Amino acid sequence: MSLLYRLGRPTVQAVNALRPRCASTVLRDCSRRSVVDSRKTLVTATQRVQAAATAQETPIEASGFEESLVKRDGRPIYLDVQATAPMDPRVIDAMLPYMTQFYGNPHSRTHQYGWESEAGVEKGRQQVADLIGADPKEIIFTSGATESNNMSVKGVARFYKSKKNHIITTQTEHKCVLDSCRVLQEEGFDVTYLPVKENGLIDLQTLEEAIRPETALVSIMTVNNEIGVIQPIAEIGKICRAKKVFFHTDAAQAVGKIPLDVNAMNVDLMSISGHKIYGPKGIGALYVRRRPRVRLEPIMSGGGQERGLRSGTVPTPLVVGLGAACAIAKEEMNYDAARIRALSDRLINGITSQIEHVVRNGDPDASYPGCVNLSFAYVEGESLLMALKEIALSSGSACTSASLEPSYVLRALGADDDMAHSSIRFGIGRFTTEAEVDFVVDRVVKHVGRLREMSPLWEMVQEGIDLKSIQWAQH
């Protein structure tokens, strides 16, 4: 605190900076929790980082980042498309008529305004269904993948609870699936959280053994949001169908990016999100199989829209946008995939050819190239994120980016704490350019080098000391 005052007159900004956590406290916090128990050694490193952070006389905003510094240099490059993607101009163009002229309630059956909107909604439903090989009648519009996941996990479990009381999921699922399972556990359900292998994929044998006669649902995500691994959905679907267990997959990160077919893959429920496929936020869909019929207990009660599974007026512009996004994704899938693969290779090769001790988390082959999760050994992830202020990145899921805990997904992979702490997710999308990737490679190489330069751990590694062999003093 006194440090900040010493920098100059206690202006409004300086006083404001005292209220929220300033950059140096954040840094101190994360290094305290991280790497190893080597508090003694790390304090030196922290002091050096602190000195560097306070050297510049810039006010520090509530976010803990020096926002004015970022603003001066221009808008950061957006490399966080797993959190949300920019909307495609074609999607906005499809939506605008329904936000200006065609504002009717799609459930109004008595006038033209209602019919126009209904036509838009049904076209959107058809477009979503076409993308995943489903029938339009099997598509339920929701507010997003979180709601779709909640609906399927809780809905199926509760509907069949008189006969079945067991759910299977994985340790690397999205928080909304895991949390829904926790709620069910409190309601008396038994939940198996399958472990994943070191590459992030589940073991099919383990899954098969975990299925019991009283298992109601298996819920396994298609593409992981943090490490991008693609689970063997078709094989899982086959096992579930053979054992007569419903299979739900959270495909928010997969739909429109990799080819999916609910019938070929024996998927019974599939969650879809609008804003991950360059569509609008606040809309998603749930595919619910009709034959053999999957029954759910609805979470929302009301007017009985969406086959009674999700009451509430369907938001026409958002549905039209989701439909357009799906149609574009279907048409552009090959083009986008080739481009994202090339950019992804450019990024990975650019970084790994210039810096050592970089680990790619998750299976390199069975993964979506647009999600690259790298761990930079001997570098603290949060410090690197702050150094890379010209790039909008995240260390993992946006839902947990406020906490400094290492990602539970990386922990489930068996990653050491220090490696889980030093991970950064690079999200490449439809609108990412070569110039951006080159810029990112340049900055990452520069800052990883700089941060390692001031790390005593890195010094020891350079001297050939095996860090694992060191007995750190206990405090």
Place this chain on the structure above:
Amino acid sequence: MLALSSNHRAITMSFISVTSKSLASMTVCRTFLRSLTSASSPASPTKRQIISLYRDLIRSSRVFASHNYRDYIHRRAQDAFRKNATETDPKRIQALYERGKRDLEVARRQGWLNAQFRADKSVVDR
């Protein structure tokens, strides 16, 4: 004064990039043209119409304030014309032309809209 001169340089830079872009577009058009000479039917659009569609699409991309969209539309138009440069079926050419015209309308509208809500320039866009 300093700001003025740096601004001046930015303008010159953008002019250079425009010229290089239009040069690239000319090459694409020429390949497309060569393929078209063999297939001409009353339903097909004329060479002039196709060149003008291509030019309009490239021009429409420049209106976007966000460089990501600008680059995407430029690149997407170029790749689409390149991919279909060998197309000989007049019906298909007609369909592609109609499609391109619809996309041009979208690009023009959305470019205008995008330019209405400008944000700071990206760190790579200067």
